[in-house]
Amino acid sequence: MSTSLYVAPAQVTILPSTPQLKAMMSIIRDKNTSRADFVFYSDRIIRLLIEEGLNHLPVVEKAILTPTGMEYQGVEFQGRICGVSIMRAGESMEQGLRDVCRSVRIGKILIQRDEETALPKLYYAKFPPDIATRFCLLLDPALATGGSAIKAIDVLLEYGVPPERIVFVNLLCCPEGITALLEKHPRIKIVTAEIDEGLNEKKFIMPGLGDFGCRYYGTNH
Amino acid sequence: MESKLAHHVIAGEGRPPWYKADGQNCDCYVVGIAGGSASGKTSVAQRIIKNLNVPWVVLLSMDSFYRDLNDQEQEVAARNDYDFDSPDSYDYDILLETITKLKEGKKVDVPIYDFETHKRLTNKHTTVYGANVIIFEGIFGLYDKKVLDMMDLKVFVDTDVDICLARRIKRDVAERGFDVPGVLQLYKRFVKPSYDNYVYPTKKNADVVIPRGLENLVAIDLLTKHIQRQLQERKMQSRWDMARINPPEELPSNVIVLDKTKQIMGMHTIIRDINTSRHDFIFYADRLATLVIERALNELPYHSRVVTTPTDNTVQGLALRPHIGGVSILRAGGTMENGLRRVIRDAVIGKILIQTDPSNGEPQLHYCKLPPSIQNFSTTDSSHHTNSNNNDSNNSQQNDTFIFLMDAVIGTGAAGLMAIRVLLDHGIPENRIIFLSFLAGPQGLHMISHAFPSVKIVTSFVDRTLNPDTLFLEPGLGNFGDRYFGTESD
Numbered sequence: 001m002s003t004s005l006y007v008a009p010a011q012v013t014i015l016p017s018t019p020q021l022k023a024m025m026s027i028i029r030d031k032n033t034s035r036a037d038f039v040f041y042s043d044r045i046i047r048l049l050i051e052e053g054l055n056h057l058p059v060v061e062k063a064i065l066t067p068t069g070m071e072y073q074g075v076e077f078q079g080r081i082c083g084v085s086i087m088r089a090g091e092s093m094e095q096g097l098r099d100v101c102r103s104v105r106i107g108k109i110l111i112q113r114d115e116e117t118a119l120p121k122l123y124y125a126k127f128p129p130d131i132a133t134r135f136c137l138l139l140d141p142a143l144a145t146g147g148s149a150i151k152a153i154d155v156l157l158e159y160g161v162p163p164e165r166i167v168f169v170n171l172l173c174c175p176e177g178i179t180a181l182l183e184k185h186p187r188i189k190i191v192t193a194e195i196d197e198g199l200n201e202k203k204f205i206m207p208g209l210g211d212f213g214c215r216y217y218g219t220n221h
Numbered sequence: 222m223e224s225k226l227a228h229h230v231i232a233g234e235g236r237p238p239w240y241k242a243d244g245q246n247c248d249c250y251v252v253g254i255a256g257g258s259a260s261g262k263t264s265v266a267q268r269i270i271k272n273l274n275v276p277w278v279v280l281l282s283m284d285s286f287y288r289d290l291n292d293q294e295q296e297v298a299a300r301n302d303y304d305f306d307s308p309d310s311y312d313y314d315i316l317l318e319t320i321t322k323l324k325e326g327k328k329v330d331v332p333i334y335d336f337e338t339h340k341r342l343t344n345k346h347t348t349v350y351g352a353n354v355i356i357f358e359g360i361f362g363l364y365d366k367k368v369l370d371m372m373d374l375k376v377f378v379d380t381d382v383d384i385c386l387a388r389r390i391k392r393d394v395a396e397r398g399f400d401v402p403g404v405l406q407l408y409k410r411f412v413k414p415s416y417d418n419y420v421y422p423t424k425k426n427a428d429v430v431i432p433r434g435l436e437n438l439v440a441i442d443l444l445t446k447h448i449q450r451q452l453q454e455r456k457m458q459s460r461w462d463m464a465r466i467n468p469p470e471e472l473p474s475n476v477i478v479l480d481k482t483k484q485i486m487g488m489h490t491i492i493r494d495i496n497t498s499r500h501d502f503i504f505y506a507d508r509l510a511t512l513v514i515e516r517a518l519n520e521l522p523y524h525s526r527v528v529t530t531p532t533d534n535t536v537q538g539l540a541l542r543p544h545i546g547g548v549s550i551l552r553a554g555g556t557m558e559n560g561l562r563r564v565i566r567d568a569v570i571g572k573i574l575i576q577t578d579p580s581n582g583e584p585q586l587h588y589c590k591l592p593p594s595i596q597n598f599s600t601t602d603s604s605h606h607t608n609s610n611n612n613d614s615n616n617s618q619q620n621d622t623f624i625f626l627m628d629a630v631i632g633t634g635a636a637g638l639m640a641i642r643v644l645l646d647h648g649i650p651e652n653r654i655i656f657l658s659f660l661a662g663p664q665g666l667h668m669i670s671h672a673f674p675s676v677k678i679v680t681s682f683v684d685r686t687l688n689p690d691t692l693f694l695e696p697g698l699g700n701f702g703d704r705y706f707g708t709e710s711d
Contacts, residue, residue: 019539020518026538030528044564048515051508055482064494067699068688074490075483100508200532210531 006175009182012190015052021045025194028171029209038215042141045171045193046096050137053169053191054100057081057135082107082134084127086152089213093139093169107131109155111148120147125155132160136167141212143173143192144205146180153185163187171212174198174205235576235585236277236351238635239326240642244672246326250354250452251371255362255423256378257416258306259388261434262358265378265441269356272445275452279323279352283359285332286316290339298339301407306360306415313365320371323355328647350646351586353452360415363423374448377427380434382416468663472683473670476661479516479681485509489682492659493698502704506629509659509681510560514625517655517679518564521545521623544622546595550575550640551588553629553702557657561625568625569594573643575636577692584635589643595622624649626656629701631680632687632694634665641673651675659701662687662694 008014015021027033027041059075066072083097083106084090094106107127114121128134136156143149149168156166166188168181173192176199181190196205214220240246252269256262263282270278288310290298297303304310315332322329330346357368363375386408393399399407424430431440472478479485488505491497497505523539530536548571549555561568571591575584624644631637637656644654652675661680664687669676684694693699703709 018519019521019523020515020541022539023523023541026526026528026536026540029530029536029538031531031533032529040566044515047511051484051512052482054484057483059483059487062490064490064496066493066696067495067704068691068693068695068697070696072490072493072696074493075486076490077483077487102504204532206532207530207534207536208532215531 006195008175008178008195011182011186011188012173012178012192012195013052013056014195015048015191015193017194021048021193025209028215029207031210035215035218042092042171042212042216043096046093046141047099049169049171049191049193050093050096050100053137053167054081056167056189056191080130080134082128082131082136084109084131084136084138084152084156086111086138086140086148087124089141089216090139092141092213092216097137097139105134107136109152111151113147120151122151122155125159127159131156134161135165136161138166138168139170140168141171141216142205142209143168143170143177143181143190144199145203146177146184149177149181150184153181153188157185164189167191172196172205172209177205235578235587236353237578237583237585238639239351239353240638242668242672244638244642244669246642246646248324248373249326249352250373250448251320251324252354252356252374252376252448253362253369253372254356254358254376254378255360255364255420255427256380256434257382257385257420258360258412259385259392260378260380261388262360262362262378264435265376265431266356266358268435268441269445269448272442273354273448275353275449277351277353279349279355281319281323281331281349281355281357283311283316283357283362285334285347286311286313286319286359287334287339287341288312289341295339303339304411304415306411308361308364308415308419311359311361313368317365317367317371320355320357320368323349323352324371326351326642326646350589350643354448360420361423363426364419369426373451374429374444375427376444377424377430378434379424379430379432382413468667470663472663473666473674473678475670475674475677476666476683477516477520477677477679478683479512479679485512485681492704493696495699499704499707506556506659506701506705507559510557511563513657513659513679513681514557514560514564517625517657517677520655520677520679542621544594545625546571546592546622547625547627548573548591548595548640548644550626550628550636552706553700554627556629556701556705557627557659561627571595573640575639577636584639586639586643591644591647595624595649622653624654626654626676628656628658629660629705630694630698631656631658631661631665631669631678632692633662634668637665637669638672641669641676645673655679660684660694660698 024041024045028038058078060078062074062076064072064074083104085094085108087108087110097104105128110124111120112123163185164187169191171193173195200206254262254266266280319329328350331349332341333345335342390404393404431437488509491505492502522542524542526538526540528536528538545565546569547561549558551572551574558570569592574588575586578585626640628637651673654676656676656678658680660682662684684697686695688695
């Protein structure tokens with residue numbers, strides 16, 4: 001929250017810190033928030049994140065005719081997109097994407113920590129076959145150490161997606177994660193709602209909001 | 222366009238504007254009718270209403286304003302010894318308040334008097350809103366000086382007392398189960414002295430005296446013509462004049478326009494395109510609505526709040542303070558309700574139907590239903606209202622409610638102006654109203670801001686011009702409601 005000490009790099013877009021966004025973040029950060037409220041307000045923030053994420057996709061000018069018979073100089077969305085969610089927590093953001101991009105194609109990546117090496121390991125990846133020609137919105141609610149996000153982007157690059165076509169969308173970041181991610185993949189973009197102080201010794205974001213996936217899916221104790 | 226509209230809109234009698242172009246209410250026309258018991262006051266009033274043939278005439282009876290009797294008086298009344306014909310048996314404070322509010326165009330709750338318990342009902346009242354003409358009748362209709370001052374026309378029905386007595390005997394025997402000696406006794410004890418001492422002297426307060434009551438058709442017709450002429454003089458043609466005003470280049474400071482992001486521009490391109498399918502039109506309109514509502518939420522007050530996160534850290538956060546009520550201006554404003562519910566799950570929603578009169582382009586109010594929780598903002602003078610109790614359950618949130626008034630397009634601003642006027646007339650403070658739209662034009666924005674500077678307006682786009690002939694914004698998006706609901710002609 002002490003974002004004043006930390007200046008995010010140019011690749012990072014933070015949602016405007018409006019009172020409404022702060023109020024919603026207050027709700028999902030609160031450990032006493034019910035699951036119903038957690039899901040509802042997370043979904044609302046995700047909706048705003050997706051809308052902002054889409055603003056990083058290109059448009060081309062287009063003139064159209066309105067029903068009044070007048071010409072209007074507008075723009076047209078350019079390029080096909082595809083969502084890629086990092087399982088499991090990233091799947092919570094899929095509905096938000098579908099709400100604004102009907103019948104969008106969604107790829108999935110499962111990355112787990114390897115018990116032997118303690119490094120993130122790819123377990124599963126399933127993408128639309130033409131993913132290399134699409135703009136990718138990579139979905140994961142929180143960016144902590146950046147381990148799985150880096151791995152996920154590695155995979156996307158292997159599948160031929162140019163890094164400048166990847167927008168990583170998340171609710172909460174920390175400076176450590178941003179630094180690690182952009183060091184490895186400097187040409188991607190990040191869209192986030194808030195940047196927290198940093199990580200604690202257990203690699204949790206502080207002050208954070210807990211385990212997003214557990215709270216969203218109700219699997220916490 | 223107008224001729225086509227006429228085929229689609231079921232034209233009922235809407236209420237034309239009752240306020241001036243600056244949004245201030247015009248007084249409504251108040252007629253007071255007094256006269257002896259059974260002199261035919263009500264019949265004369267009804268005849269005037271029939272002859273007037275204008276919508277939004279309210280007939281107010283003095284019977285609604287009897288005073289609550291205390292226990293002692295109740296006993297007297299039970300013995301039939303209470304003098305209900307005395308001028309003291311009425312509550313002139315509530316009467317004056319009611320007529321004053323009605324005259325100002327405000328919503329009022331007219332009490333209902335229970336003749337069994339001799340008290341006003343505490344949990345019921347008749348809500349009256351939107352009168353062009355009020356006709357107030359009662360034996361003491363021209364008695365109270367302050368009430369007299371509110372009247373534009375004062376009438377005394379001067380029917381021969383013998384005829385009045387004959388009618389009274391007939392009525393009380395048939396309808397109230399009295400016998401003739403009982404009626405006569407009452408008449409001698411209360412009715413006649415009251416008439417002689419209090420009612421008849423008010424004749425000198427009248428502008429017009431009608432001898433013979435209802436039989437006097439000539440007098441009633443003359444009266445009607447006079448009222449009609451006065452109403453005609455007050456009538457306005459506001460909307461088309463608005464369209465011809467050249468508004469200043471700069472938008473008023475209370476207008477908030479969404480940032481022109483790529484997505485907003487792209488969505489606007491789609492909903493403006495004449496070739497966009499309805500499927501897409503609805504989808505992108507809904508998406509835009511959500512963003513407009515989210516933007517509007519930032520105009521509300523928040524208070525700070527400390528939260529503890531699951532990692533047991535504390536965060537300085539914020540919480541939204543007020544309750545939010547939506548009010549959609551039908552038909553097209555209803556298209557924003559989904560967006561509102563998506564963001565505020567439990568928002569109460571009121572509806573106001575305003576249609577444009579195809580013959581003159583004027584807005585007309587057809588229907589208004591507002592949830593009780595967004596009306597009756599507590600004001601200082603509600604303490605002596607016996608009927609204020611029925612809203613107690615909402616009192617806690619009354620002072621903390623903001624209204625999101627929703628319309629698709631603000632063109633001339635005429636419908637918005639009318640809708641805001643309706644909200645104000647229902648006691649909602651001006652600075653609690655935030656007016657939302659997909660598209661707006663400079664004329665309408667300036668019109669509304671000029672009339673109601675404390676109303677904030679949030680829109681996703683502002684177009685350059687308003688076509689003075691079609692009253693459509695240009696380049697615009699056509700008729701939003703038709704395109705959303707699929708009622709455009711092919």
